[in-house]
Amino acid sequence: MAVDTANLAALIGSRICHDLISPVGAINNGLELLAMSGAMAGPELELISDSVLNANARIRFFRIAFGAAGDQQMGRAEIVSVLDDISKAGRLKFQWDFTEGCNRSDVRMAFLAALCLESALPYGGMITMTCTDGKWSVSGEGRKINIDAPLWAYLDGSDTSANLTPAQVQFAMLPAAATQAERQLGFDHSDEKAAVWF
Incomplete structure (x- = not known):
């Protein structure tokens, strides 16, 4: 069976994240052993440990955002754990305002929308993900929203001529995921807030 471009990209994302998560976890275990043995301590160990935790959080987040979605359910605790870990690691804070677990494809689209909003929040801020009656809204608030x-324009398909860099791939992946899920994307912004819904 042929694999379309969007699904191929998701499979590649899943593979890369799957292969990276184990060695990063092993590095973290090694650091814990060093700390317990007293062989190494101080700001150097703390810096390495923080970097490993940050890498682990990003890989877990990317695995959901860029990996193959499938139809399986994700529990709220797992989703919140990923978002809490990634909130500790950077200038953005993430909030999941949904009390139940949900379909992995919905979580994937919410995470891709969050990555789009991340590009609009150069000074950091808060990204909130909510769902009411099956309608998702992902909003970002912060100083000086910067909309490119x-x-x-990729999100609504009005213009797909811009050349994307690797850091901007979410703008092409989100519409593909929405089309696959038969969802209509929309977005809006002001000086201090931007939102994506599907």
Whole structure:
């Protein structure tokens, strides 16, 4: 059976994240052993440990955002754990305002939308993900929202001529995921807030 471009990209994302998570976890275990033995202590160990935790959080987040979605359910505790860990690691805070678990494809689209919003929040801020009656909204608030119009035009398909960099791939992946899930994407922004819904 042939694999379309979007699904191939998701399979590649899953493979890369799957192969990276084990060695990063092993590094973290090694650091814990060093700390317990007293062989190494101080700011150097703390810096390495923080970097490993950050890498682990990003890989877990990317595995959901860029990996193959499938139809399986994700529990709320797992989702919140990923978002809490990634919130500790950077200038953005993430909030999941949904009391239940949900379909992995919905979580994937919410995470891709969050990555789009991350590009609009150069000074950091808060990204909130909510779902009411099956309608998802992912909103970002912060100082000086920076919307790169050619990138955001990818979301509604009004203009797909901009050349994307690797850091901007979410703008192409989100519409593909929405089409696959038969969802209509929308977005809006003001000076201090931007939102994506599907």
